[in-house]
Each structure stands twice: as structure tokens, then as C-alpha cells.
Amino acid sequence: TEDVAQYALRLGDDALILAQRLSHWISRGPELEEDIALGNIALDTLGHARSFLTYAGHAWDRTEDDLAYWREEEEFRCAWMVEQPNGDFGVTIARQLVMSVYQYLLYSKLVDSTDATLAAIAAKALKEVDYHRDHAIQWTVRLGDGTEESHDRMQAALELVWPYVDELFDDDALIDAVGDAGVRPSSLRETFDAHLAEVLAEATLDLPDVPRARGGGRRGEHTEHLGYILAEMQVLARKHPGATW
Amino acid sequence: TEDVAQYALRLGDDALILAQRLSHWISRGPELEEDIALGNIALDTLGHARSFLTYAGHAWDRTEDDLAYWREEEEFRCAWMVEQPNGDFGVTIARQLVMSVYQYLLYSKLVDSTDATLAAIAAKALKEVDYHRDHAIQWTVRLGDGTEESHDRMQAALELVWPYVDELFDDDALIDAVGDAGVRPSSLRETFDAHLAEVLAEATLDLPDVPRARGGGRRGEHTEHLGYILAEMQVLARKHPGATW
């Protein structure tokens, strides 16, 4: 249905833009192992994006590439969190901590979707996101409980990304409409908070106390970053309309 | 003539891409006065670009905007120096030091061009570039002879941009063809070196001893940076072909 397609589009756009951001780290990591790890995570996440977008596209007779390369900014449905710049390694880890725990909880429930395709995509993605979560937690703890500098940087990184957490858990009319085919974001919040509190405690970090940003990605209202992301991502494809690669 | 137009294109592209790079500093400077100063320099430089490109475009019945927004990467004729990333403030100053001294020397001779338009553009630009040169020299000295950190950063910045200096002074067939309408780049080198040596001595900085990069911008062979610069610069104009603004 149209609603399920719109819902898949959200999940796909979150994954696509996150993968795009993460992929920038390849050849720039703090050590070779991290080039590989972040590359893996980006690659997995891109895979999830492709599955969700391919599925969403069925409803409109559009391919994953039609959706990735030929939509305008206001047609994207990603949350503001994934649009946030990479910053230093700590900021990327902070964003990953939030996104991987969020996606883990989301996909854990989505495996029970009444929509068989969404359930199947979630099942496959879940195993991978579990690793992403583990990676982000380990680094959060290492940086939080590492040196004084790394502690301060990691705390600052959390403060930077925290305004964008709440939007991930906002319900809206589409969530009502998809019903049991989807997952109600607000239903994940309690577990998310508990999980994060545990990780931050182990990392000797404080839960940030900063106001939320308004958000609006689900309605196509994006941060000023997305235009730049898309300009780069789409530039080549758009120079060759109709071409195959 | 075609040769003079091609020559104007080089000068215009150098100025255009440099202005594009510099303009990124506006609202990001180390202090408010530098937002203004770098903004001023970017604005002047953009002005020079517009004059040169407008003049070049006459030969092909194309406007400055046709040339800025609708050429592909390999049609640009800028040198690699101006494509270099801004880096920290020191890198930008190092690039400015080289470019402003180079342009100052170049325009100082171009005022005697047998081509009246080039001579007129150069005459106007010269006064402005003189200020750019002064700005870059002052900061080079301040950073070089400031703190230990700023000294090291400024020295590192010079090493970063130095491989791209030589290309600016390369002669080629077009230089032969334009003759007295243009300026022979190699003829500026000695003065450039003497001037730079003086500035670096005052700044307690060492002249870098690093191999030159091959270069090739004048033949349309660019660094990997230019594609990104153009993707951003051209994205909006290209979404609306034929539109006026």
C-alpha cells in the first residue's frame, strides 16, 4: 500500500543518508581497522537502504536509483540525525550510538510486521545492526573512559547530536496509518533511554541536557545540510539522465 | 581573438575558484574582522572573475554565467593552487600569500597589455589585489612570528600549498600565442621568489623544500577537488536550465 511504501521510504532514507555520511570515513579512519569497520557499517547500512527503497519503489514503479538520485530535497524522508555532519570521530560515534541502538530496537520489532517484506528486511538487517550497536558502544566506552581529552570530546559530541534524538521517536499520522505493518517510534523510547543510560554510565559520560531541535524530516523539512549531501551524491547520475551504470 | 579569450578564461577561472573557496570563510573566520576581510577579498576576487569571464565570453557569445555554471570540469582552466582546500586559517593564508603576490605581479604587467580590455581589468584589479597581498603578508608574519603553535601551523601550511606554486609560472603555447596581450608567467618568477623570501624571513618561516606537483589545470587536467567544488557551485543553476535569477 501507499502507506507502507511511505513508511519503507523513511527507513530507507535514514539508512541511505547515514551510509552516505559514514562512507566518507573510508580512507580517513583513525586506524586501519576503523577504515574497515566503518566501511563495513556503511556498506551494511547502504544494503538496508537498498532493500527498503526497492520495496518502497514498487508502489510507484520506481527503482532504488530513481528514488536515490532523482528526488529533490523536500521529497526525502530521513530524520535530522542522519544529516548531521561527521565531525570528529567522536561525533560520528555519538551519532552511530544513537542510530544503531534506535535501528536495533526498531528492527527488533519490525521482524513481527504484518508486512512480510518489511519483516524479512528487518530480520536480515537486525543481525548487522546488532554489530553496529556493539561497535558504537565499545567506542563510546573507550572514548568516554579513555583519556581526559577523549572524555571531553565524547561528551561534547553527545551534546552536539542530542538535539536530534527526539525526532526519531515522534509518532505521526503515517505511523497510525501503517499500524501493525510498522513500529510505533514512541514505543521504543523507554528501552532506548534505559539502554543509553547504561552505556553512558559505563563510559563515565553524562546524559546531555539540551533542548530538542524541532525536526521535520519525516515531512520533508530538512536541515541545511541535506542540500549539500544530495548535491554531491546526485551530481554524476544527474549529468547522464537515462544512463545505466 | 580566440587566444586572448582563452587567456582571459584562465585568469577568470583562477579568480572564480579562489573566490568560491574564500567565500566559505564568511561566518567562519577566527574573528569578526576576518569575516569582513576575507569576505572583502572574496568579493573583489569574484569581481575580477566576472570581468575576465565576461570578456572571454564575448568571443563565444557566452555570458559569465554560461561559463561559470555550464562548463564541465575539463573545460575549466584554473591552476591547481586555487583548487586546494581551505584547511585551517593558516592554509588559507598560505594560499592567499602565493595567489595575491602572484596576481599582484601579473596584473602589474597586464596593465601594459596591448589588449585594452585586459589592461583595463588589470588596472582596476591591481589596487584591490595590492590590499589582498598586504593582508596575506601581515597574517603570514603574525602567524609565523606569533606563538609556537602558530609558527608550526603556518610552516606546515606553506609545505601543503607549495607543490602547487610552480604551475602558476609555467609558460605554454597559449602564452606564446597571446604575446604582448598577456604576461609571460615565467617572467614573474624571480620577483615572486625574492618577494616571498623577504616575507618568509620576516615571518621566521622557512622556504619549503618540496617537489612540485605536476599541474595541468591550464590544459583542463584538474585535481580531484574541482569536481566537488563545481558540484556545489553549479547545483542550483543546473536544476533550472534557461532560468534567470
Added chain:
Amino acid sequence: IAGQAYFDRVIAEDSRIEPRDWMPAAYRRTLVRQVSQHAHSEIIGMQPEANWITRAPSLKRKAILMAKVQDEAGHGLYLYSAAETLGTPRDVLNQQLLDGKAKYSSIFNYPARTWADMGAIGWLVDGAAIANQVPLCRASYGPYGRAMVRICKEESFHQRQGFEILLELSNGTPAQKQMAQDAVDRFYAPALMMFGPPDDDSPNSKQSMAWNIKRFSNDELRQRFVGMIAEQVKVLGLTLPDPELRYDEETGRWIHMELDWQEFKDVIAGRGPCNAQRMARRREAHENGTWVREAARAYAKKQAAKRAAEEIGAA
């Protein structure tokens, strides 16, 4: 006469207080807060427009936009200077901004999503700023009033440029016209809120008016502005997103829709679309510039020491 009596007479005569004059502590405090907030707004206000400099769709527009954003930095400088005459140095004011202790105009917490926003910001945001600021040219505190004169002149130039951008878009392709309308739709209500809360919810206004800082109430300024743009929008061939907008012949006032003051409070409280981004960018620029400022200070010190040594040598 001096002190309170002199101050009261100057105010009563609608004349000007100058930096060395005595003034009540509350007057000074109010002015420092207002002038520095205004300065911070110029600085933060550079960001939404700087966002489009590298992507401006023509070289002419790029040049105009660069010049405009640079003017805003200049306004920031005048205003910090005016605030400094009241005894608070610029780095203290700047630190208040960085620490989130000082406010800036909440309009700059809205994103500039499209090129047409460069038009809407110029026409509506600068327009509202001018409506606010023209009366401030007569503010009782001399340096503030004089800074305002200079700023208003430039702002009205900026407003005209914004109008021109929208006019060009409105007369352009359907996509351009749509972009223009969309920008106006998004900036209309936030621009009206720039005049501050309704009069019955604006407790500080009365004292400011008594001191001849403020000259008109928030609602007076707002409805005057709305009347102005209601006329101008026709020239643009666009519409304002306000079904209730009309001129009431009886009262001689413009009526506009109810504004969402909860949104206004949210944005002021930090929950707007771009508050976090704007502050992060300002802090980042400040931090990245630390070594540069330190170097400049160290160099100046060395030079001063050298000159002093030379003078001793010459003496």
C-alpha cells in the same frame, strides 16, 4: 545639574544620553542587553545566508549575497562598539553568546532551505528589522541611535535586493515562482513574530518606551509592517499565507491572523529548527580561531616590546 536630574531632563527633552553621562543602572543594563542581542543577531544572522553563497545561481547574485552577509558582520561590529561604550567589552559579550546566556533574534533559528529564502529573508526579515529599527535611530542613547542610522540605510538596501530576488523568481519559470511562494509562506509568520509578543504580554516594553529607547509598541510596529508587505506582495505577484489579512477601515488598522506564540516560545527556549546548529557553528568558528587570535596577540606584544626597546635605545 547632573546625575538623575540631568538624565531625567534629557529624556524629557527627548535629547540624547552619551557614554560619559550618568545613567540609571537599569537603563545601562537594558541597553547592554538590547544592543548586544542585536549584535549577536547580526552575527548569527550571517549563517542562513552564508549557506547559499557557494551555491548562488548567478555570479551577480553571488556577489550581492556576499556583500550583504559581509555587511551584517559590519553591523555586528558597530553594535558591539556601541555596547562597549556602556562598559562591557566585546569578548565578554561574545562569551555570553557562546555560553548560551545571551539571546539573538529567533528568526535566525529557521533554516534557509532554498535560494528563494534569500529573497524572503531580505524582503520580510530585513523588512521587519527595518520597521523595528527605524524608530531606534532616535533612541535616547546616542551611540546606539547613530549606529542604527547607518545600519538602517544598509538594511533598506538589503530589503530591496531581497524583493528583487523574489520578483525575478516570481516572473521566472513555474518552479522558480513556486520556490518564491514557498519561501514567503515559510517566513511570513516568523517575520511577524520578530516584533515580539503581543503588547499585553510584553512587560518590559513600557519602561523602554519611558526611556525613549522604544518608540512604538510591538503590535503597532507589527501591524504597520503587515500593511506594508500586504501592498508589496501584490507587486511581487505572490500571496501572503494569511486568510484573515485585511485593512479595517473603522480602526484604521491592519488585521492579521493569530500567531503561534507557543512556537515563538519554543524557538526562544532552544527548540527551534536550527538553534543547535547555529550555536554549534558559532562555537566551532570561535574554537578554530583560538590559535589565530592567540598568535595575533603574541605578535602584537612582541612588536610592542620591540618598539619600546627601540625608544629606550633612541632616548
Added chain:
Amino acid sequence: IAGQAYFDRVIAEDSRIEPRDWMPAAYRRTLVRQVSQHAHSEIIGMQPEANWITRAPSLKRKAILMAKVQDEAGHGLYLYSAAETLGTPRDVLNQQLLDGKAKYSSIFNYPARTWADMGAIGWLVDGAAIANQVPLCRASYGPYGRAMVRICKEESFHQRQGFEILLELSNGTPAQKQMAQDAVDRFYAPALMMFGPPDDDSPNSKQSMAWNIKRFSNDELRQRFVGMIAEQVKVLGLTLPDPELRYDEETGRWIHMELDWQEFKDVIAGRGPCNAQRMARRREAHENGTWVREAARAYAKKQAAKRAAEEIGAA
């Protein structure tokens, strides 16, 4: 038997030297240099391709390219491990790269200007690498040979992907085909130079062959490679930019054009198109990662101390 005698016998039998075996100092030195250069090449070689990940023109190609660049990081890791078995730790080798004291394959100092370069690099650069490396799978030093087996398997996969990119472009729009031809034109000569200078100008080759590290001469490998791509280019529907290319029936060898060895030396000496850029990027990544590596070390130390304390407590 042990020492030189054992070593000589192993070489004579074309068998394998293992890390704990005695080996001549020059053999060890040669291998450390060669293996670490190879590792560095994998690391620097990530850059030209990483340049197109964010702009890949389809999601499938983006995924393939990401996986490929990541494989290269993996190859770097195996090779550093192999080099470490010879007694030089990875951070020392890495520092040599950062200091400009160690070399890497000069092919990676050419820019990847267009998407088609992803095809040309896969087909020609990885192709030449494979031609070089397949014989190295039998290299006398065990860990190196075994690393090569694994790497060659992945490289041949990468080469096929590169070929596929070019094939798709060649069968695409005229602009795409032009892009493909242009990339092949630019990478042909640099790829041929990857085999090193002509045999009569390659002084170290003889010793390497005597030690069973190298198995074929530079020129032998080169002309074998040229023969291979001369056939494959027909399938691509493209041409090689070599008017002299032909198979000489008489000698059974492929003849190709004279290569510009001055350019080769220039690039090795640091005067290539991207040497400075590649090194700057590597150093930047290393410096930006310093605080992260320090944190990881500090955390590991704390954890070790904690575990030790627990063990004492438990005992």
C-alpha cells in the same frame, strides 16, 4: 643444518622460508621493503577510489566500490602482518610512510578524475597488480606468499568489476563511452609502468629472482599483461592508446610503444599529479586519529589494571 646452509637449500628446492628460520640480513631487508611498500600501496590506493564513493552513479555501484576500497584496507592489514613477521612493527612501517621515507606504487599518484576511472583502475591497475602478484604467491617467504594468495583472489574479483564498469559505459550513451575511452587512454601507460623500469635498468631484480621472490622479469610481466589487455579491449569495444601495439609472431612477444620513463622517475620523485595530495590526506587522517588511538590505549591499560586487581582480589 641451519643458518645459511639451510636457507640456501630451501631456496634451491624452491621451498619456503618461515619467520623463525634464519635468513640473510639482505633478504630480510629486501622483503620488509617490498612487503611494506606493497602494504602502503594498498592504503594509499584507497584514496583515488574513495574519491568516487559518495558520488557513485547507482547504489549498486556505490556498494561494490565501498566493498572494494574496504578490501584494500584489508589487504593492507594482511601485508603489514606479513611484514611484522620479519620483525618490523606496523607503527614503524606506518611512520616511514608518513615521513615520506617509504615508497608506494606510483600509479596511485594519478588522479581519479571521472567515474570511468573506477573501471580503468579496476581493469588496468588491478590487472597489472595481479600479473605482478600471481607469481608472488610462490614467493620464497611463506607469510608473503600466503598473503598474496588471498589478495590475488580478491584482486581478480576487483578486476572483473572494473571491466564490467567499462563495459557498461562502453555500451552506454556516447558521453559514457567517451568517458570510458578517456579513462583507458589516461591509465594505459601508467599501468604498463607499474611493472617497473625495463630489465636493463632494473638492478635489484636479479637478486630478487635468485632468492625466489621475483619469478619473472619486469619486461616479461609487462608484455604478458599487454597481450592480455590487447585481447580484452576488443570485448570492451574500446581501443588502447598505443599505435605500435602488435603481436610479433617471430619472437612470440607483444610489442608496445616506448614508455615515458622520465615521467615515471618524476612521479617516484614526488612530482606526480597527486603525490602531495595523497600524503597530505594520509597524514591528516593519522593526525586526526591521534586522540582516538591514545584513548583506546589508555582504556585498554585501565582495563588490564582492573583485571589484574580482580585476579589478585580473587586469589
